[in-house]
Amino acid sequence: MKTEMNALAQGFVRCHDCGCLTKIPAANRPRHCRLCGSPLHARQANSLQRTLALLISAFLLYIPANLYPIMTVTQLTAGEPHTIIGGIIELIKGDMLPIAILVLVASILVPLLKLLGIALLLLCVHYRWQVDAHKWTVMYRIIAFVGRWSMLDIFMISILVSLVDLGGIARVIAGPAATAFAAVVVLTMFAAKSFDPRLIWDNQR
Amino acid sequence: MVYFNERDLCYNSIYPHNNSWTMSRIELDACAECDLLLTPARPAVGDKARCPRCGYLLQRPRKQSVARTFALSLTGLILILPANLLPLVGIKVLGNTRDGTLWSGVLTLYREDMWAIAILVFLSSILVPLINIVLSVLVSGHLYFRRPNRYLPYWMRWLQHLEEWAMLEVYMLGIIVACVKLASMADLRFGFGLYAFIALLIVNALLASCLDPYLFWRRIEQLQHNHRHEN
Ligand SMILES: [Zn+2]
Ligand SMILES: [Zn+2]
Numbered sequence: 083m084k085t086e087m088n089a090l091a092q093g094f095v096r097c098h099d100c101g102c103l104t105k106i107p108a109a110n111r112p113r114h115c116r117l118c119g120s121p122l123h124a125r126q127a128n129s130l131q132r133t134l135a136l137l138i139s140a141f142l143l144y145i146p147a148n149l150y151p152i153m154t155v156t157q158l159t160a161g162e163p164h165t166i167i168g169g170i171i172e173l174i175k176g177d178m179l180p181i182a183i184l185v186l187v188a189s190i191l192v193p194l195l196k197l198l199g200i201a202l203l204l205l206c207v208h209y210r211w212q213v214d215a216h217k218w219t220v221m222y223r224i225i226a227f228v229g230r231w232s233m234l235d236i237f238m239i240s241i242l243v244s245l246v247d248l249g250g251i252a253r254v255i256a257g258p259a260a261t262a263f264a265a266v267v268v269l270t271m272f273a274a275k276s277f278d279p280r281l282i283w284d285n286q287r
Numbered sequence: 288m289v290y291f292n293e294r295d296l297c298y299n300s301i302y303p304h305n306n307s308w309t310m311s312r313i314e315l316d317a318c319a320e321c322d323l324l325l326t327p328a329r330p331a332v333g334d335k336a337r338c339p340r341c342g343y344l345l346q347r348p349r350k351q352s353v354a355r356t357f358a359l360s361l362t363g364l365i366l367i368l369p370a371n372l373l374p375l376v377g378i379k380v381l382g383n384t385r386d387g388t389l390w391s392g393v394l395t396l397y398r399e400d401m402w403a404i405a406i407l408v409f410l411s412s413i414l415v416p417l418i419n420i421v422l423s424v425l426v427s428g429h430l431y432f433r434r435p436n437r438y439l440p441y442w443m444r445w446l447q448h449l450e451e452w453a454m455l456e457v458y459m460l461g462i463i464v465a466c467v468k469l470a471s472m473a474d475l476r477f478g479f480g481l482y483a484f485i486a487l488l489i490v491n492a493l494l495a496s497c498l499d500p501y502l503f504w505r506r507i508e509q510l511q512h513n514h515r516h517e518n
Contacts (some may be wrong), residue, residue: 087323087324087340088317088321088322088323088324089315089317089322089323089324090322092324094315094317094324096317096319096322098319099443099444099447099448100440100443100444100504100507100508101316101317101319101500101501101504102504102508103315103316103317117440117504117507117508117511118440118441118443118444118504119440119441120444173467173468176471178467178468181463181464181467181468184460184464185464188460215321215341216340216341216342219320219321219341219342219343220342222320223320230451230452230454230457231457231460233411233454233457233458233461234457234460234461234464235461236404236407236408236461237392237408237412237454237457237458237460237461237462238461238462238464238465238468239396239404240392240393240395240396240404240408240461241375241376241387241392241461241462241465242465242468242469243392243395243396243399244385244387244388244391244392244394244395245376245377245378245385245387245465245469246378246385246469246473247385247395248380248381248383248385251380251381251383252380252472255399256396256399256401256404260401260404261401261403261404264403264404264407265403268407271451275451279320279321279341280320280321280322282321283321283322283323283340283341284322
């Protein structure tokens with residue numbers, strides 16, 4: 083009942099870049115938007131497969147991102163590797179609770195909720211769950227908006243390594259988890275971008 | 288496993304873009320996130336038009352959107368230089384001082400063989416913000432002076448796609464967290480670069496609220512259309 087009002091059901095394709103509508107082109111017609119030249123897709127091409135592939139890669143990298151040290155702080159001679167969680171515990175011990183919560187949200191909760199959220203969206207579309215599509219679209223929007231804030235940890239490390247490089251006194255070195263974590267952030271951002279929320283609406287009866 | 292078959296719905300292209308204007312403009316809109324077919328609303332300046340079904344923000348026209356975007360992006364272009372080159376924060380420990388700029392973090396990471404992160408930080412805090420500002424100067428400048436250009440739609444497309452990869456505000460949060468961590472072990476000094484950086488952040492935020500993609504695309508469409516008819 084809901085899908086009849088869709089542009090696609092009425093024979094129109096919306097250009098994803100400039101938003102103008104085109105009649106669904108016949109098989110031999112050019113399939114580019116007449117205004118901006120981007121390829122026309124009624125729905126994003128292979129949205130589910132692409133999102134799933136990105137999601138699985140992100141999930142696998144999420145494990146080393148949390149197990150390996152994200153940075154090593156060397157003071158005088160003693161080197162101290164920190165994992166993401168270790169860094170947060172350090173902040174709590176240093177009586178910096180608000181910042182600790184900020185880092186906890188940005189580098190643990192957000193990536194985890196993003197991975198779960200995208201997985202749920204995929205399941206919802208694949209199994210054609212009958213859901214409140216509006217709520218699920220809002221969830222998609224939150225996932226897409228919140229992703230970039232996880233880069234907080236990476237930027238913080240980039241500032242620390244350049245500042246704390248005082249020869250033998252103190253040094254901060256980025257660890258292997260930093261690369262894995264950055265990859266998780268980028269992959270989940272791409273996963274959110276390749277998911278097409280219109281697929282949720284297509285399945286509602 | 289059988290996936291929802293999207294192949295029927297997709298229009299993969301083998302054809303180059305031929306700019307044909309033979310098809311007349313369809314005076315309808317569709318929602319980007321739920322595909323609801325809509326008749327275009329004409330919201331008043333300052334108002335917002337949302338999709339009645341999913342709440343997607345369709346239009347948010349602003350007063351003098353093009354002129355303001357042009358002015359703001361020029362300001363941003365000027366601010367980007369000091370924000371990149373001048374020191375953001377410096378520390379002083381036991382007589383040693385060090386200043387950190389946007390570039391020094393990237394270079395140190397690169398030297399420590401963390402090239403993947405170095406590239407990512409370079410892209411999201413230096414290159415993409417710069418490209419975005421240049422693109423919005425180009426787009427709004429051409430619209431402001433009503434100069435048609437065949438690359439105008441391409442610039443606008445790139446501007447939209449790159450938007451989320453410019454992460455200056457996240458970088459700012461990173462600076463704050465790093466300063467809190469360092470405050471106990473060192474004296475912090477804030478450089479002029481930081482003020483330029485904060486000003487750039489504000490300009491970027493204003494830009495994002497000024498630039499209504501819907502309005503810009505319609506203006507681009509008009510401009511290209513008139514140009515074609517004159518020739
Ligand atoms: Zn288009
Ligand atoms: Zn909608």
